[in-house]
Amino acid sequence: MGRGTPVVRLLRATVVPVTLVVMIALAGVVLGRVYAGSLLTMLVAGAAVGSVAVSVVTRRLPSWLVAPVSVLAMFGWTVVSLRVAATQAQVPGGFVEVAGDAARNAIPRLLTAMIPVEPTPDTILLPVVAAWLAGLAASEVALRAGRVLLGYLPPVLLHVGAVYVVGPNAEPAIGATVALVVAAALGLAVPSRAAGDDPVDGLDPTARSGVRARLAVASAAGTAVVVALAALLGPAVAALVDSRPVDPRRYVEPPQVETLDENPLIRISGWALNPEQQLFQVATERPDAPDSTAPADGPPGSAAGGGGVRIRLAVLSDYDGVTWRVGATYRNAGRILPAAEPAPYATVETVRQEITVGDLSGRLLPAVPTPREVSGARVAYDPGTGTLIRPDGLVPGLRYTVTSARERPDVNLLATASTPAGDAVARVLHVPDGAPEQLRRLATQLAEENGAPYARAAAIEQWLAEHYRLVADAPSGHAYPNLAFFLFGPRNGGGQRGTSEQFAASFAVLGRLAGLPTRVVVGFAAAESGPVRAADAYAWPEVLFDGLGWVAFDPLPRPDDEPRPVEEDFRPKPEDPPPSEQPEPTLEPTASPPAPAAAGDAADSGGVPVPVLAGGAAGGLLLLVGAALVVLAGLRRARTRARLHRGDPAQRIAGAWRELTDALRLAGRPVAADLSASEVATVAHHALTEAFDRSTTTAEAGGGGGGGGDGPVAAHRAVDDLARLINQVGFAPGAATVEQAGAAAEAATTYSGALRAARSRWRRVLWSVHPGPLRWPH
Template structure:
């Protein structure tokens, strides 16, 4: 018994450090798992932590150079098993090889663009599992082979910090888990290192008195070490916490979500094309079970949505969605309190429908058979890889039906939350304002106003399948007031829905336009079934659809019977030019005939057996990123026509703002972005202790000097790009915004000199903003991969922000 006790003690001592390493690595998985659906991710990371440490323990007597290959081989097996489990849980199609290759290419960007809660699919579990295994391997080798326990904790601590960063503000503070992390680390540090941990006792051959002294000294040293760590945490913790913002930064703000093509951003312009080919088969729909098909085709509910368009700038309606990669289960929102909800499950097969928008009955809750990205604000789905003939997927939706008895007394919301769907762009024709005022004059209740607009459009206008596309203010003016014998007062559902939405907003109603298809719930959906309809937002009822289309076999009454424009504003006599489906996307998107965009940068899994090889790979990656960033800048500033180069210069400025932690939205006007750019530069100068110029505090939107290409600019001239004098960066960004507006309002009018001036302005501003950053941020600036997202899309001459 006397000899058995020391053996047990030595075994416990030898087991404490490996168990601590397993616990620290597993806790990183617990932290990250808080933003995942279910506990699969946590279990996979715990398995990686256990496997990596146990392999190192079992291989302790092997040469050190042999441990890494053995552990990496075991990691490959565990990773493949994890991917297979994740694919089976998400019901993803394809072989294990295809799933693994897709996850390796797109793991990081999909993880950072995924919707919360993140579905544990192969592309969202690959990186955490591999990172956990590598952290366990590195920590075990350092702590067990060299006896440096504290140094061996660094990989696990780095993994834990990375998990906290990825979670960001999307979960509650991990206070309990962090306390557990510190406690596990303290237990591992309290165990004597070196020979004691390896199974030997340094005092075994000493005299009893000396042995007791050695043990006492080791115990005192361990207690002092733990006390020192606790004291430092108690002393420095409040100071460090005071320097950190209460709300962590969300890394998703630095990664652009999946993008769509121009026809997907504004599918409303496709209505007229579909109307000319009504027999084209777009979809096959099957309602499951089949007896629900009759209910699926009941009245207003016989609609399959393609897209919801909430933004209107006086020229075009846009979806304006922010898509996040989603799993099979989509986030559910609470239905309106007074609505009835019906679950509809449909199997849809794509025929000749193109683009990336994925049709579904509102509001989708579960999608299987296709990887999707989702915008919760509008309920719009996309397939980032694009639609292909034969694609079959199943979608389950929670369809709401408002209580009709409550509509007549329902109010409409107001304020900042609905400002987007109440916004009316500048330039509204007076005739539209007067018509909206007339229809609202005798209809005070919101529902009465909406019904009056619906009735007016249905009684005075007729449907024409060959009507030209277009829903800008001039097009709507001609549709509403143009001469009947000259093509006016007729259109497709595009004009009916757009006119209703604009008149509704002018009457104080929050409106939007929806594009979709009529469906019986069973059988084919053809191009002739495509149509658009308006919706109005009511308190307690949600979005309610309206039907402003004329009734069949009813002859419309002349508009002049109920509305007569003032003499000074006669109706137009010529039809405005139709909207042509663009051949180049106004958003940077992938070419339709090229390989599908997966939604992010390539992320191959790099595994190195030794530290030297890993350093070489990291160095090669950094040099590659640096070269790609410089090539991207040269392409933007020097290639294409002058309009494209001006747009590229503007993209350099917006990328710089994103790298400086001041990203701008695409809904801002160019002058608003310029004002934000000035403020960002002023803040950076203040933070660095530099002098702040008067231009830093300039009023946003102030007129920019030297836009038309005349030599000279505000400030003292200095050397620029292409011989163009450089101005103060605050002035040059205003010049660039003005040039961007010129490109937006007068495409093709930009000159080569103006393009050179834009390049000089962008170069000077970016250099000035970068110079105001700390040295280590300047280094990261040059290799940050987020601007490369734009290099995966074809160069176009679009203006990245609204020209105003």
């Protein structure tokens, strides 16, 4: 058969397996475009070589043995791949633990991982296994069954899947796709049978010519079909080259956090009451630390302010008038985090910290801003805010290392720096509806007196530092009513004092009202090394400046400064302007009053004296009115007791909610029946704020006014607690407890008492005897 026959046979035996290996490896090239480094591509290529080689070696074995042998080999290659990935990514934990975690979470973590994806056990497991199975299926169909074209289907599907997973996160894979088509064409160009395998061998001439004719017709028909499909589908496929595919990550929910992690600002007051609680340990290294003239990194009097370091826990950019929230979209990340461009006029300093978790709970990971590399813990990251979380939660003893790029803005440029505007910063400029008028007036006053953005920010910082007192036992709260009470409440009634929560939140809201892009940061002012305790926790505001980035401000007062009364520098404008003209004088009556009757006239008439008759009638009328009022007050109290203390817990919570809606109706703020509990709570917040503002203004004018009941802050909390309980009753009726019913009764009593106390004396009296709640439908 000639000297070239062995070479031709070797070519026929190797070209299809090599083609399959190349096609599968190209899927790894496509997927590797969103991975950091080339490890993923090499592991997929190894799976392609291994799966096809196993099928070639076991070609002489029965077909039912090939799959078990190949799966065993796949298991071995997967173990090797997981070990290599875990070692390179420095994933903590034993191999069994790491492999089990990867097997459970491979798909969601691959689709929620941050781009570029670091090759870790959970992000390489699915591609490696899919590549091996595609190679096994393709080899068996193309090599054992001889259906080469059909055997190309698994690699093509793997390629399409890789393109889909990448989505719009990389440029179109034109080169890899063209290479796939070329490899497939080369594989089809080589005949699949040897010369001695001609199907017409051994037939008589007549039968041989018939078979060859049928083969020629079939080949021509197949070629025509391929050409027709290319002509029909070619333009459509070419048109998709420049289109951006849909990102599959939009269909997968990223890691979520609890309320305390979404709004860690509410933890400040709790930490302030347990100052010695050790939250974590820190050891800091600064390889390129600046000279000693660098500005302090913390609030006055803190460890950071004395040469320490400010550690950030979370960045809160979203505010809805009630709560500050992180509002982050966390993506699973590897050791290397995406690096953003530093501000042009800021100095970047590398800070490396080793942190050991103590009593700190939740999922938020403390780190110096802005983290660039994390080892020792699997993390998720939000590039928009720079907030880190550990999806599995913090546990005592967890140790990890963070390398951060801390930016120090050029303070010499702050005085003339501008602030950005537009859609890019709309999130940090948004002021929700319902801002109290007093806050707007104060922000306007400070903005009018200071034109430049930095001057406005500095004025707000100075105002808060000079007029308010920092205390540890102030209640938590940063909704509009809480901030209004903190800024303008009576000093002897709990106002004008708060934790760093109120200082930072007030600065951020006043800054936005003055046109500054602001946000609130929760973190710790810590020493370079040593324990970080609850007393080190605090919140601070930041303002965004063009070219300088986010600049921190510290509106906290100096420890030894005595705050100046707010009334000395801020007087709310009167609601109604004084009349421009003098009022008309009151006209005196022209007729003379009737002369009094002589004392003896009545006696002479023989009847009862007129004063006695008038006095008796008036006294009787007063007795009747007094009795009616007493009866109404008694009925009202009985109705309240029945609502709050009778029936099962769900009925008592519903009764407490009726007490709240009745109180709103008595205050002139009835709520529609179709409003949700959250919407009713919003109306209740506004009603109490307006009532308190009116009572404060009246008291300052000397006209008297009601007290605060249990205080407006407690009343606002009571509304939120009651709304949460009534929602629970609505969606889970059988879950209410006796303790929750008691809490609902206390919340309704607190709010009603505060709303009633904010009214004038006569209105408070009428409140208790108003017959409306006895007849209003519910």
